[in-house]
Amino acid sequence: MAPANAAVKIPLEAPVVEKRVRNRAATEQAILDAAKRLLAEEGFQNFGINAVARGAGCDKQLIYRYYGGLNGLVEAIGTDLGSWVTDRIPDDTGGMFLLTYGDLMERLSMLFLDALRADPLMRRIVAWEISENSEQVRRLSEARSKALAGWIERMRGSLVPPKGVDAQAVNAMIFAAIQHIVLAAAVSDQCAGLVLKNGKDWEKAATALKRIVRGVYG
Amino acid sequence: MAPANAAVKIPLEAPVVEKRVRNRAATEQAILDAAKRLLAEEGFQNFGINAVARGAGCDKQLIYRYYGGLNGLVEAIGTDLGSWVTDRIPDDTGGMFLLTYGDLMERLSMLFLDALRADPLMRRIVAWEISENSEQVRRLSEARSKALAGWIERMRGSLVPPKGVDAQAVNAMIFAAIQHIVLAAAVSDQCAGLVLKNGKDWEKAATALKRIVRGVYG
DNA sequence: CTTGCTACTCACCGACCGGTGACAGATTGG
DNA sequence: CCAATCTGTCACCGGTCGGTGAGTAGCAAG
Numbered sequence: 001m002a003p004a005n006a007a008v009k010i011p012l013e014a015p016v017v018e019k020r021v022r023n024r025a026a027t028e029q030a031i032l033d034a035a036k037r038l039l040a041e042e043g044f045q046n047f048g049i050n051a052v053a054r055g056a057g058c059d060k061q062l063i064y065r066y067y068g069g070l071n072g073l074v075e076a077i078g079t080d081l082g083s084w085v086t087d088r089i090p091d092d093t094g095g096m097f098l099l100t101y102g103d104l105m106e107r108l109s110m111l112f113l114d115a116l117r118a119d120p121l122m123r124r125i126v127a128w129e130i131s132e133n134s135e136q137v138r139r140l141s142e143a144r145s146k147a148l149a150g151w152i153e154r155m156r157g158s159l160v161p162p163k164g165v166d167a168q169a170v171n172a173m174i175f176a177a178i179q180h181i182v183l184a185a186a187v188s189d190q191c192a193g194l195v196l197k198n199g200k201d202w203e204k205a206a207t208a209l210k211r212i213v214r215g216v217y218g
Numbered sequence: 219m220a221p222a223n224a225a226v227k228i229p230l231e232a233p234v235v236e237k238r239v240r241n242r243a244a245t246e247q248a249i250l251d252a253a254k255r256l257l258a259e260e261g262f263q264n265f266g267i268n269a270v271a272r273g274a275g276c277d278k279q280l281i282y283r284y285y286g287g288l289n290g291l292v293e294a295i296g297t298d299l300g301s302w303v304t305d306r307i308p309d310d311t312g313g314m315f316l317l318t319y320g321d322l323m324e325r326l327s328m329l330f331l332d333a334l335r336a337d338p339l340m341r342r343i344v345a346w347e348i349s350e351n352s353e354q355v356r357r358l359s360e361a362r363s364k365a366l367a368g369w370i371e372r373m374r375g376s377l378v379p380p381k382g383v384d385a386q387a388v389n390a391m392i393f394a395a396i397q398h399i400v401l402a403a404a405v406s407d408q409c410a411g412l413v414l415k416n417g418k419d420w421e422k423a424a425t426a427l428k429r430i431v432r433g434v435y436g
Numbered sequence: 437c438t439t440g441c442t443a444c445t446c447a448c449c450g451a452c453c454g455g456t457g458a459c460a461g462a463t464t465g466g
Numbered sequence: 467c468c469a470a471t472c473t474g475t476c477a478c479c480g481g482t483c484g485g486t487g488a489g490t491a492g493c494a495a496g
Contacts, residue, residue, distance in 0.1 A: 022443050022492060043349060045263075049484060059445050064485080127349045130401040131261060141406065149411060169426035172412035176402065177395035183348040184394065188359065193367060194390035208387035215433025240462060240473050267454060277475055282455075 028066050031056045032080070035073050040121035044128040044137075074136045078143035084122065085151040089115045093155075101161045102217035106210050108155060109174060113206065116182045123186050126179050162217060170216050174209070181205060246284050249274045250298070253291050258339035262346040262355075292354045296361035302340065303369040307333045311373075319379045320435035326373060327392060327427050334400045335420075341404050344397050380435060388434050392427070399423060 034055035039047050049070050053060035067073040089111050098104045116122055122144075129141045161167035184191035195201055252273035257265050267288050271278035285291040307329050316322045334340055340362075347359045379385035402409035413419055 024443065027443080045350065048482095050482075060484085061446090061486085062444065065443090070484085127345075130398070130405055131345045131349050132263065133405045138406070145411060165429065166422055166426055168412055169422045170429060172410040173395045173399060173423070173426050173430055175410040176398035177391045180348070180394035180398035181391060187348055187351045188356070192390040192393040193363060194386055204384055204387045205391070208384055208391050211383065211388060212391055212430055212434055216430055242473065245473080266452095268452075278454085279456085279476090280474070283473090288454085 024066070027056075027058060027062060031058065031063055031066065031073070032076055036077060036080070036121055039077070039124050043124050044131070071136055075139055078140045081125070081140065081143045082147050084119070084144070085147040088119060089151060091151070091154060098157070098159065100218070101159045101167075102214055104156060104159050105171065105174070105217055106213045108152060109178060109209050109213055110206060112175065113178050113182065113209065116178065117186075117202075120186070123183055127183055165216060174213060177212075178209070242284070245274075245276060245280060249276065249281055249284065249291070250294055254295060254298070254339055257295070257342050261342050262349070289354055293357055296358045299343070299358065299361045300365050302337070302362070303365040306337060307369060309369070309372060316375070316377065318436070319377045319385075320432055322374060322377050323389065323392070323435055324428050324431045326370060327396060327431055328424060330393065331396050331400065331424065331427065334396065335403075338404070341401055345401055383434060392431060395430075396427070 031052065034057075035047075035052045038051055038055045042051070049060045049063055052070075052073065053063055056063075063069065063073060067076060093107065096103070096107065098107060116126075125137075125140050125144060128137050129144075181191045181194075181196070185196035189195065189197050194205065196205060249270065252275075253265075253270045256269055256273045260269070267278045267281055270288075270291065271281060274281075281287065281291060285294060311325065314321070314325065316325060334344075343355075343358050343362060346355050347362075399409045399412075399414070403414035407413065407415050412423065414423060
């Protein structure tokens with residue numbers, strides 16, 4: 001509604017809402033940020049055009065114009081995602097010398113576990129991946145797995161898995177375990193009866209994970 | 219409104235739609251079946267009063283009357299779920315003698331893997347569990363985990379895990395891995411780069427899983 | 437100042453959502 | 467026979483959704 005005293009042009013009390021500057025780049029960034037924030041905090045369930053526009057404080061029309069709708073916006077998130085691994089997971093070996101494939105996988109497991117625990121957006125995306133198979137989520141999924149595979153390849157160096165072990169299948173199991181346990185814990189602080197609240201609980205989980213890795217790879 | 223031609227009582231052309239019999243028990247069952255079918259086939263995303271009523275071929279009002287709304291209906295599903303484990307997973311040892319804890323866990327892993335692969339409803343519920351933390355899903359989750367824990371306890375018999383291994387944590391990891399890999403495969407036929415389409419692919423996954431179990435428990 | 441472009445907002449659409457109150461027809465008990 | 471009850475249907479509510487067409491405010495060039 002227009003103020004009753006429209007004749008008065010001077011903003012008597014400073015209009016608390018700071019004026020939106022006309023700046024396309026900034027607006028695009030605000031939309032993207034809002035989308036990521038919303039997805040990370042609320043999950044994919046209520047992720048939609050209206051909610052993003054509300055979160056970005058602009059009209060949803062701009063999302064259509066700048067990103068071509070929600071699909072394009074999700075794609076933009078996926079592009080951003082490419083830098084996730086390189087941003088959040090160290091690329092070096094933490095000063096350790098990885099002598100064996102077992103050393104490598106143990107370290108990768110720990111790094112991935114911690115990184116996923118620390119990143120709500122990534123968790124939501126993983127949950128999304130296993131709940132739906134739309135075009136949107138496929139794009140995200142692809143970007144994520146590609147980045148992850150590249151990271152692993154980089155870390156692997158020249159180490160090779162021991163003979164007689166289907167490393168790809170085993171590693172898929174290990175990463176699956178990590179993803180599921182982190183997601184379950186994020187939602188309900190437990191997984192399969194195992195409580196996962198404080199750091200001590202997570203220590204136990206990490207130990208179990210290392211034991212599994214070492215059990216297979218020595 | 220009363221029909222204008224209320225005097226005409228005879229349905230001239232045979233009413234193709236077969237008359238719904240007035241039968242509360244049958245209707246309740248139809249609603250419950252529709253809910254389970256809908257959840258299994260469409261997932262929790264579009265699971266709602268309207269959709270269930272449509273699927274059951276009755277008015278949504280009846281869901282409110284008979285189940286007290288969607289919450290009550292979900293609770294009824296949860297109750298049904300209690301019999302899931304006992305229905306779908308064999309309680310005996312398949313003619314094998316489980317001599318060691320490793321034998322036991324290997325067998326449990328295989329049974330759980332196959333059972334989950336074969337049950338879309340259960341998969342959807344697991345996906346729901348890690349995507350949301352509403353009251354509804356908590357009830358389902360509780361029913362499921364309780365039934366599962368009971369089954370494991372029953373199968374365990376007097377076997378005890380080896381000393382020095384945090385069996386609870388390790389087993390949580392193993393079950394987490396199974397759940398995640400099955401869910402991922404159900405949606406996209408792969409998990410962490412491992413293709414999971416045909417039986418041969420699953421054989422590899424099962425072998426990897428067994429190797430993990432044996433690596434920990436011998 | 438006018439013209440034209442860009443950034444942005446607004447009002448509105450049809451569709452579907454969960455939820456509710458009123459009502460119709462069959463069944464049952466007095 | 468009437469009245470109460472049970473089973474089921476229907477119309478309607480406010481709200482939110484994704485999507486669109488029209489209009490407004492800032493700004494720069496001529």
